[in-house]
Structure formats: structure tokens, C-alpha cells
Amino acid sequence: MAAVIKKVGVIGAGQMGNGIAHVAALAGFDVVLNDVSSDRLKSGMATINGNLARQVSKKGVTEDDKAKAIARISLAEKLDGLADCDLVIETAVEKEEVKRKIFHELCAVLKPEAIVASDTSSISITRLAAATDRPERFIGIHFMNPVPLMELVELIRGIATDDATFEASKEFVAKLGKQVAVSEDFPAFIVNRILLPMINEAIYTLYEGVGNVEAIDAAMKLGAHHPMGPLELADFIGLDTCLSIMQVLHEGLADSKYRPCPLLVKYVEAGWLGRKTQRGFYDYRGAKPVPTR
Numbered sequence: 001m002a003a004v005i006k007k008v009g010v011i012g013a014g015q016m017g018n019g020i021a022h023v024a025a026l027a028g029f030d031v032v033l034n035d036v037s038s039d040r041l042k043s044g045m046a047t048i049n050g051n052l053a054r055q056v057s058k059k060g061v062t063e064d065d066k067a068k069a070i071a072r073i074s075l076a077e078k079l080d081g082l083a084d085c086d087l088v089i090e091t092a093v094e095k096e097e098v099k100r101k102i103f104h105e106l107c108a109v110l111k112p113e114a115i116v117a118s119d120t121s122s123i124s125i126t127r128l129a130a131a132t133d134r135p136e137r138f139i140g141i142h143f144m145n146p147v148p149l150m151e152l153v154e155l156i157r158g159i160a161t162d163d164a165t166f167e168a169s170k171e172f173v174a175k176l177g178k179q180v181a182v183s184e185d186f187p188a189f190i191v192n193r194i195l196l197p198m199i200n201e202a203i204y205t206l207y208e209g210v211g212n213v214e215a216i217d218a219a220m221k222l223g224a225h226h227p228m229g230p231l232e233l234a235d236f237i238g239l240d241t242c243l244s245i246m247q248v249l250h251e252g253l254a255d256s257k258y259r260p261c262p263l264l265v266k267y268v269e270a271g272w273l274g275r276k277t278q279r280g281f282y283d284y285r286g287a288k289p290v291p292t293r
Contacts, residue, residue, distance in 0.1 A: 003115060003168040009034060009082035011102060012091035013044025016119055019147025020089055022048045025069040026061065027176045032085060034076045041075045048073070051148055083109045087172060089141055091119040094244040099123065100131035107133045115165050117141040121241070122188040122248040125158035135160035139169050142189060143178075145237065153178045154189050187252030188245055196245045199237075200261050202230035206281070206293060207263040213281050213291035231281040232289075234264075235274030239281075243268050 006029065010021045013035040021033045021044070035041050052066040061069075074081075079102075082088050088106060092098050099118060106116065115137045118128050129138035140156030153173045157166055173180050183189040188196060202216050211219065217229020226233075234242050242264060249258040267273075267280060272292070274280035282289035 003086065003113065003164055005086045005115070005168055005172050006030065007032070007085045007087075008172075009076075009085035009088035010091065011035075011079075011082070011088065011106070013040050014091065015047075015145060016143060016147065017091040018044035018047045019051075019145065020091065020119065020143055021073055022051055022069070022148055023176050023178075025072040026052070026065065029072065029175075031073045032076050032081050033073055034079060034082055036077065038075075038077060041077065045070075045073070045075070051146075055148070079106050080109050082106065084111060085114055087115045087117060087168075089117045089119055094121060094123065094241050096123050096127070099128055103128065103131045113137075115139065115168060117169065119143055121192050122245040124187070124252075125156045125185045126160070129158040129160055136162040137165045139165050140183075140185070140189070141169055141173065142183075142191075144191065151177075151179050152181055152191070154181050154183050154191060156183045156185050156189055158185055187248050192245050193249070196242060196249065197258060199230045199234045199242055200246050200258075200264065203234070203261040203264045206231065207261050213293050235280035235282055235284075237274070238276055239264060239267050239273045 008024045008029045009032045010017045011034045013033055021031045025031045033041060033044060035044065049070065052069060055061045056063055056066050076082060088110065090099060090102055092102055099120065103116065116132055116134060117139050119142055120140060121142055125140040129135035132138055135158060138158055139161050142154040142156065144150035144152050155169055170180055181190055205211055205216055206213060213231050217232050220226045220229050243260055246258060246260040250260065271277060272279045275284055278284045281292055283292050
């Protein structure tokens with residue numbers, strides 16, 4: 001029998017976390033949004049409110065839907081606030097040691113039957129599950145960004161994930177109105193196994209002087225009908241996240257074709273992480289984005 005999920009906890013109020021809280025609350029789930037500071041939680045709620053307002057303006061949802069969704073979300077600065085959740089989804093930075101620490105602390109306060117999930121975009125679900133007291137009730141639920149707009153969710157079972165956890169997670173995703181793609185527990189799963197090497201190759205193309213930022217993005221938008229150019233997309237994802245995923249691929253698959261481009265490393269070392277720092281392959285500090293190379 002699949003577990004019944006009614007109350008959902010989300011760890012992290014950043015772009016992924018607030019997006020997951022948004023769609024879960026809109027689908028009728030009670031949601032507890034957790035982060036380490038009240039400022040981050042306020043910022044996350046402001047984003048949710050703004051995105052819901054945009055949906056109302058486009059007649060995707062009603063004002064009543066928006067008000068009910070906001071009312072279903074409560075905030076918690078401590079993990080204790082997630083104690084009675086049926087499912088908790090972690091959306092922390094893409095660093096394994098950070099995630100493992102969160103899971104260790106979370107399991108100490110969570111009810112025994114609760115499911116724990118990670119929104120990791122690349123890290124082994126089996127290894128993360130081993131940091132918990134419930135590997136059979138641990139699963140990867142990888143949402144795409146931006147969560148309210150993207151239809152796909154990857155489900156990834158670890159070696160110990162049981163059938164009840166998988167079925168409950170699949171049912172939860174369906175209630176959000178999303179489509180499931182089931183991936184084996186290999187580095188970066190399906191989407192990022194394909195997408196990030198393409199982005200990394202675009203950065204190599206820039207690094208080697210084959211084309212400038214504008215030419216590379218225009219080539220893929222106009223020549224391959226991609227909605228965003230690969231360098232523009234890298235800035236949107238966050239260059240630190242792109243680098244972390246490429247490192248997981250390179251280390252996990254031991255193949256030189258996944259070696260992160262030195263230019264990507266240099267941008268991350270400079271703190272030029274894309275949109276979130278106002279500078280990446282584009283400079284976002286003016287009225288319109290300007291290429292940095």
C-alpha cells in the first residue's frame with residue numbers, strides 16, 4: 001500500500017524550493033517551507049506570491065485559488081517544524097556533504113513513516129539515502145526549473161527504495177499535474193546527463209574562440225529552435241550548479257568528455273554565477289543583459 005501524502009515539507013526557499021511549495025500548495029497539499037533565516041523565507045514567499053499573481057493575470061488560476069494556496073503554506077526556520085510532514089523534499093545547494101548533514105538532522109525529528117526526498121539534479125540517491133535512518137523510504141524527486149511552468153519530474157529510486165515509497169511519490173507528482181520520467185540512479189540522471197554536457201560544450205566553444213556569447217546563443221536558438229541559448233540557460237541555472245553537475249558526471253563516469261570547461265571553473269571562482277549574482281556569461285546589472293565575452 002502506498003503511503004498517503006497530505007502534508008509536504010520543503011527544505012530551502014530558493015528558486016527550486018519556493019517553486020515546489022507553490023505547486024504543492026496550489027494542488028491542495030498543506031506545505032511547510034523551511035529555511036535557515038526569516039529573510040530567505042520572506043523572499044521565497046514574495047516570489048510565490050508574485051508567480052501566483054502572474055498566473056492569475058494569465059487566467060491560469062483564480063484569485064480564490066491563489067488565496068487558498070498562500071493560506072496552505074506555513075513557514076519554519078527550524079527542522080522541528082517539519083516533524084509531522086508525510087513527505088519532505090530537500091532542495092539545498094548541490095553539495096553532497098550539505099545534503100547529508102540536513103538528512104541526518106531531519107531524520108532525528110521526522111516521524112518514522114515519513115518519506116524523505118531529494119531534489120538533487122545529479123547526486124547518487126543511494127548514497128544520500130545511506131545518510132538517513134530510512135533508506136527504503138528515500139527517493140529522488142527532481143523537478144525542473146522553473147517548477148510552476150515545467151511539466152516534467154524525474155523520479156529516481158535508490159537501491160533500497162521500496163515500492164510503497166515509489167508509488168506514493170508517483171501519485172504525489174501526478175496530483176501536481178506533472179509528468180514522470182523514471183531514471184536509474186546514474187550520475188545526473190536523464191535530463192542533466194544530456195543537457196549539461198551540451199552547455200559545457202557551448203562554454204568550450206566560447207573558450208576556444210569558435211564564437212562569442214551572442215553568436216553561440218543565436219546559433220542554438222535559431223539553428224536548433226532551443227527556447228534559450230545554452231549560455232543564457234547556464235546563467236539561469238546558476239554556473240555553480242552547472243559546475244557541480246559536471247564534476248559529478250566527470251567523477252562518477254570517469255570519462256574525459258565530461259571534464260568541466262576551464263572557463264566555467266574560472267567564472268565560478270570569480271563569483272560570476274549567472275542571474276543570481278547579476279553576472280555570468282551576461283551582465284544583468286543594466287536595463288538589458290550584455291554579453292561578458
